[in-house]
Amino acid sequence: MSSTDAIRLEHLEGVWPLLELLQVGFVLIAPDGEVRHATSSARVLFGRRRLDGAQLRDLLGELDREIVAPVFSGHVSSTRWREHRFQTPRGVEMHVAMRTSAVLGPADERMVMLAIYDVSVEVGLHRRYKQLVARQEAINEELRVRIAEELREHEDDLAQFSELLQIAPAIFASFVGEANAAVAAIAAVAGEPTDETLVRALREGHTVKGNARGLGLNFIAGRAHAVEDLIAGARERGEPPAAKELEASLEDLRRAIDRAVALRGGLESASGPEHGADGRALVEINTQLTAAIAALGGDHPARAPLAKASAALERLARVPLSQLLHFVRVTARSVAAASGVDVPNVDVRGGDVTVPPAIHDALHTALPHLVRNAIVHGIEPGDQRIALGKPAAGTITVDARVDSGQLVVQIKDDGRGVDRDRLARALGDAGGDASVLSLEDLVFHPGLSSRGAVDRDSGRGMGALAARDALAALGGTLEVETSPGTGTTFTARVPLRR
Numbered sequence: 001m002s003s004t005d006a007i008r009l010e011h012l013e014g015v016w017p018l019l020e021l022l023q024v025g026f027v028l029i030a031p032d033g034e035v036r037h038a039t040s041s042a043r044v045l046f047g048r049r050r051l052d053g054a055q056l057r058d059l060l061g062e063l064d065r066e067i068v069a070p071v072f073s074g075h076v077s078s079t080r081w082r083e084h085r086f087q088t089p090r091g092v093e094m095h096v097a098m099r100t101s102a103v104l105g106p107a108d109e110r111m112v113m114l115a116i117y118d119v120s121v122e123v124g125l126h127r128r129y130k131q132l133v134a135r136q137e138a139i140n141e142e143l144r145v146r147i148a149e150e151l152r153e154h155e156d157d158l159a160q161f162s163e164l165l166q167i168a169p170a171i172f173a174s175f176v177g178e179a180n181a182a183v184a185a186i187a188a189v190a191g192e193p194t195d196e197t198l199v200r201a202l203r204e205g206h207t208v209k210g211n212a213r214g215l216g217l218n219f220i221a222g223r224a225h226a227v228e229d230l231i232a233g234a235r236e237r238g239e240p241p242a243a244k245e246l247e248a249s250l251e252d253l254r255r256a257i258d259r260a261v262a263l264r265g266g267l268e269s270a271s272g273p274e275h276g277a278d279g280r281a282l283v284e285i286n287t288q289l290t291a292a293i294a295a296l297g298g299d300h301p302a303r304a305p306l307a308k309a310s311a312a313l314e315r316l317a318r319v320p321l322s323q324l325l326h327f328v329r330v331t332a333r334s335v336a337a338a339s340g341v342d343v344p345n346v347d348v349r350g351g352d353v354t355v356p357p358a359i360h361d362a363l364h365t366a367l368p369h370l371v372r373n374a375i376v377h378g379i380e381p382g383d384q385r386i387a388l389g390k391p392a393a394g395t396i397t398v399d400a401r402v403d404s405g406q407l408v409v410q411i412k413d414d415g416r417g418v419d420r421d422r423l424a425r426a427l428g429d430a431g432g433d434a435s436v437l438s439l440e441d442l443v444f445h446p447g448l449s450s451r452g453a454v455d456r457d458s459g460r461g462m463g464a465l466a467a468r469d470a471l472a473a474l475g476g477t478l479e480v481e482t483s484p485g486t487g488t489t490f491t492a493r494v495p496l497r498r
Contacts, residue, residue, distance in 0.1 A: 006077055006102035007113065022077050027056065027105065029068065036111065045096060045116050047088025052405040056114075059086050060098075067100045071112045075245040077102045083119065095459075096125040141284040153346040171327050172264060174364045175211055179220070179257050182208045183250055186227060193240030199462075200233050203469065206462040208253075213338070214331030214368050217260060223253040251319050319360040322351035324367065328398055331368045335375045342382045344375060344413075350400030355407055359494050362474050363409065366467035370411045370490050371396060373463050378415030378488050388485070390414065407495055412489040418443060443480050444468050 012028075025042025028033055034053040046059055057064045067079040078101040085095050097119045102484055103111040182204035187203045209224035227249045234241035296303050325348040336343040355363070379385075379394030386392055397412045423442040437445070444465050467490075468478040476494035 002038055006104045006110070009103055009105040009109075009111070011104060012113070023118070025116040027051065027116070029053070029056070029112040029114060031072065033057065041498050042116055044113075047090055047092060047094075047095065048130075060084070061086070063098065065274050067098065068112055068114070071100045071102050072110060074102075074110065081117075083123075094118065095120045097201060133347070171215070171323055171364070174361055175215060175260055176257060178211070178361065178365065179208045180254075183254055183259055185258070186231070187247070187250055189231065189241065189246070193234075197237045198231055198240075199465075202228060202235070202446075203462045203466040207369065207466050207470075210331075210372055210463065211364070214327065214334050214372075216334065220253070220260060223249070223256050233392065249309075262415035288452045319357055320352060321355050321360070321363070324360065325398060325400070326363055327364075328367050328371050331369050332375060332396060335372050339376055341375065341379065344379055344394040344396050346371075347395065347397045349398070350409075353400045353402060353407070354498070355494075357473060359407060359496070362470045362476070362494065363492075365470035366478070366492060367398065367409070367411065367469040369463035371398070374411065374413035374415065378413045378417070380416050384483065402496065407492075407494045407496055409492040410489055411492075414487040417484040417486060418480070418488055419484075436490060439482065440480055442480075464490075 019041045023041060025045045026037075026039045027042045028037040030036045030053075032053070035051050035056055038051045043049060046056070048055060060068065061084075063082060063084055067082060070076050071079065079099050081097045081099045083095065083097055085093065087093055095118070097114050097117045099113070099200055101113050105111055185204045186201040205224050205228040209221045209228060212218070212221035212224060227246075230241050230249055231466065292306065296306075328348060329346045332346045333343050355446050365405075374396050375394075379390070379396075380390075382392035385394065395414050398409065399412075400409045403407070418439065420439055420442060423445075424437075427437075427442065427445065446462065446465050464478075464480075471478050471492055471494055474494055476492060479491045479493075480488065481491070482488040
């Protein structure tokens, strides 16, 4: 390499005082690697009052080989600017740019001049720029999600219209009333966030989700699932759900329910006379009539005809279970399809049994939960059933009858039965002690599930509890019997008169 490509030392020595005034630091390195001269700016940047060759090589690290050695060897007369990061002896992190140039001394002695410039500000600005770009991208993503949600709502309306028209009036009326009551109950959690109210909110959300899924109203079920996630996460953390997030999720769920009602043509027009406003009005009239009869003397001449009229009103207000049992079949098909299992045979009996509207509502909550549990937790996949000598498709029997003034409904499946050991392990993982609990205690324990993970239909451990509580509100009970490998039977009993 020609000597004319290098700076002459005599020229450099004449400008050292000028270089000392610049923010760029300069270090002159002798052929033996020692520092011949270092400007004050260079010493400040390297954090050294004095700078020797060993210290410089330690600060440069790999760059000593990459930008100093090639100039000493004569392969290049200068190098490009390279960024470098190091820590000063005081622990200050420096971001600098460096380059080297050849310097020729007396008798063409080859030296290297290292130029160093502080780029910490530029690096900080670049980092800030990247953060701003990332934040803007996050904002853009949020906007894309919101736009997609708006579009999805309109698509949902179109996709669910046919499903809405196929729902029986009594079932739809019961669902809407139950869903709105559940939203109100969940909203109350923000004002009183105890573990008990959080469990109740989870139970209400799980019921809305399950029944909406059974009716094919996935745009409602998805929003109910989001509410469940929010409350379940808060309960796991042992803290109340964020009020703003909860209200936003509930408002989203309210809008979905309202859209279903609007699409159906309004709740009043959708409700049939067998159940809904007319049936409940008859119940209220009969309640007042019963109170009036009780106030009459035992020998009052009006007592007998009024009692006869009361009995007639009670019969008029009753609702047949046929539509509800049909809904149970629909729920079974929907859950089986979502779970990827063979659609079970659902044998329903007692469709001609009639019950008061309040009991119909309780059964509308309880039965779908129990049927979902039978499919998700009880009935084995087809290949497992065949290996066990069972038909590939399971069987669920729902039998309703009246016995000694009580409504008795049995839900029986021919699946694997309740795995008590698995429930006990799940409770132990949550810090509980299963040794003192009965099978029923475990089955109805809030938040306890034999399913390993939460999915869109199950895993919350709330279905059986929600079913039992709905019946208990009317003085009813729910019992469970199970046999490993044979199946499980839930027996609901509700008094027809209270």
